[in-house]
Amino acid sequence: MDGFLSVSPGVMIWTLINFIVFMLVLAKFAWKPLIGSLSEREHAIQDAISRAEDANLRAQQILKENEEKMAKSQQEMMEIVREGRTQAQAQIQKALDEAELVKKAKLAEATAEIQRERDVAMQSLRTEVSNLVVMATEKILKEKVDAVQQKKVVDAYIDEIQKN
Amino acid sequence: MNESQHLLASNEAATTEHQAVEATTATAEHSAAPANEANAHVTEAHAEAHDVPPAEVFTHLFSELGDHHGIVLFGHVADLPLIFVDNGKVDFYTSEHSMEAAGTYTMHKGHPVKKVDSNPPQLDLSVTNYVFFQWVAMLLIFVVMRLVVGKYKKNPKKAPSGLQNAIEALVVYMRDTVVYANIPVKRAADRLLPYFLTVFFFILTVNLLGMVPGGHTATSSLSVTGALAIIAFFVINVTAVQEAGVGAWFKHLLGGAPIGLAPIMIVVEVLGLFVKPFALAMRLFANMSAGHMILLVLMGLIFFFKSIWVAPASVLFALFINCLELLVIFLQAYIFTTLTAVFTGLAIGDHAHGEEHAHH
Numbered sequence: 343m344d345g346f347l348s349v350s351p352g353v354m355i356w357t358l359i360n361f362i363v364f365m366l367v368l369a370k371f372a373w374k375p376l377i378g379s380l381s382e383r384e385h386a387i388q389d390a391i392s393r394a395e396d397a398n399l400r401a402q403q404i405l406k407e408n409e410e411k412m413a414k415s416q417q418e419m420m421e422i423v424r425e426g427r428t429q430a431q432a433q434i435q436k437a438l439d440e441a442e443l444v445k446k447a448k449l450a451e452a453t454a455e456i457q458r459e460r461d462v463a464m465q466s467l468r469t470e471v472s473n474l475v476v477m478a479t480e481k482i483l484k485e486k487v488d489a490v491q492q493k494k495v496v497d498a499y500i501d502e503i504q505k506n
Numbered sequence: 507m508n509e510s511q512h513l514l515a516s517n518e519a520a521t522t523e524h525q526a527v528e529a530t531t532a533t534a535e536h537s538a539a540p541a542n543e544a545n546a547h548v549t550e551a552h553a554e555a556h557d558v559p560p561a562e563v564f565t566h567l568f569s570e571l572g573d574h575h576g577i578v579l580f581g582h583v584a585d586l587p588l589i590f591v592d593n594g595k596v597d598f599y600t601s602e603h604s605m606e607a608a609g610t611y612t613m614h615k616g617h618p619v620k621k622v623d624s625n626p627p628q629l630d631l632s633v634t635n636y637v638f639f640q641w642v643a644m645l646l647i648f649v650v651m652r653l654v655v656g657k658y659k660k661n662p663k664k665a666p667s668g669l670q671n672a673i674e675a676l677v678v679y680m681r682d683t684v685v686y687a688n689i690p691v692k693r694a695a696d697r698l699l700p701y702f703l704t705v706f707f708f709i710l711t712v713n714l715l716g717m718v719p720g721g722h723t724a725t726s727s728l729s730v731t732g733a734l735a736i737i738a739f740f741v742i743n744v745t746a747v748q749e750a751g752v753g754a755w756f757k758h759l760l761g762g763a764p765i766g767l768a769p770i771m772i773v774v775e776v777l778g779l780f781v782k783p784f785a786l787a788m789r790l791f792a793n794m795s796a797g798h799m800i801l802l803v804l805m806g807l808i809f810f811f812k813s814i815w816v817a818p819a820s821v822l823f824a825l826f827i828n829c830l831e832l833l834v835i836f837l838q839a840y841i842f843t844t845l846t847a848v849f850t851g852l853a854i855g856d857h858a859h860g861e862e863h864a865h866h
Contacts, residue, residue: 347728349728349729350573350630350727351630352589352629352630352729353729354729354732356631356633356640357636357729357733358733358736360637360640361640361704361705361708361733364644364648364704365701365705367648368647371651371655372647372652373704375655375658375659376651376673376677377677377681377699379658380677380678380681382663386663
């Protein structure tokens with residue numbers, strides 16, 4: 343037990359020499375390169391992180407721009423479609439209106455034509471009938487009647503029929 | 507651990523009952539720590555065969571705790587050189603044998619003394635086991651650090667791996683949470699970083715070597731921890747003077763009290779200057795000795811009671827203490843380094859001049 347707590351100057355001096363020499367050796371051959379590499383790598387990592395952050399920020403910005411553009415073009419597209427639709431509607435309406443007009447004009451024309459044709463037909467029918475009647479009367483009566491006089495009588499007769 | 511093996515060996519010449527005990531303890535040793543098989547046999551050859559009565563078991567065991575002039579390595583007793591300085595004359599002997607043969611000095615109770623007047627030499631610079639195991643630790647750290655540095659050189663800016671990773675974790679932890687966190691001046695912290703890293707790895711490795719079979723814990727010697735504390739003392743105070751100035755250092759001795767209290771404060775603060783490193787030395791020494799003493803006592807109990815039935819309990823407790831010791835080893839290396847950093851930071855105080863002042 344004696345000597346357990348005692349201090350030996352020899353060991354102390356050895357320890358001092360050991361430690362100081364060792365510290366100087368390690369400082370030069372271990373700590374300097376080690377700490378140097380460490381901080382170099384830390385800087386590299388820090389740089390990489392900040393670069394990545396920058397890139398991320400830029401990417402985010404581009405994404406936002408793109409989204410904005412897309413939204414804008416979507417809106418534009420919708421507008422174009424809407425416009426197209428209204429235009430088409432108007433076109434159709436116009437076409438329909440025109441068609442209606444044409445139809446009406448044609449109808450009116452046709453009605454007028456029919457009327458005229460009917461008048462002409464009626465006229466010629468009247469003439470024909472009167473001629474037929476004259477001829478028939480001439481045959482039946484076998485007597486020469488003044489055609490003009492006859493015609494007058496027949497006309498009067500037809501008028502009477504017409505009135506009825 | 508090998509202290510108890512010494513004892514095993516010294517009991518070698520005793521009765522058969524003793525031999526039975528010895529065998530059990532040898533096996534016990536194996537389970538307690540990954541003991542070197544060779545160690546168990548070889549110490550027998552080394553020991554002087556003498557019987558120890560139960561009453562003196564512990565005294566005998568503790569006498570093994572001090573420094574020795576030889577080490578047991580893989581079953582061989584290696585002699586360590588003895589160097590004495592006396593009256594300006596330096597004597598160098600390669601072993602105790604050659605010392606005894608030369609005739610000037612002789613061994614008395616494990617300590618070398620002069621034959622003429624039985625006084626120890628003025629200065630005993632012998633390479634004891636404590637010095638030797640410091641060298642082993644230094645070599646180990648140097649090799650490991652060179653390997654790690656090589657790896658950094660080989661692939662810089664890559665993620666660390668393996669040994670490099672382990673060392674880097676410790677180095678970065680020391681740098682960021684011990685040195686930078688406690689020393690407010692960046693310039694001083696950078697300058698002292700090599701010291702703190704060295705002190706941490708040195709104490710850690712020296713402590714760990716004490717756990718290796720055949721190893722000795724140099725930090726369980728007050729001489730070694732005292733020397734480390736002396737260096738810490740100079741680191742603390744030189745840094746304080748460099749960073750805060752001589753005036754501030756002296757002002758610090760007042761402890762911020764009014765000038766009227768100076769007679770008391772100066773005594774207290776001057777005491778404090780020395781108590782801090784003294785506490786560092788005592789703490790490390792006591793912690794590192796305690797574990798070994800408990801292990802010795804646990805093993806000694808077997809011989810004290812001269813009963814094999816004590817062995818299981820002893821071994822079980824020894825295993826527990828070994829695990830605890832492993833924790834204490836890391837803890838004490840960390841505490842010594844951290845406290846030195848804290849004391850340095852306190853000594854600098856907020857008197858730091860230069861670039862740091864701009865921030866205040």
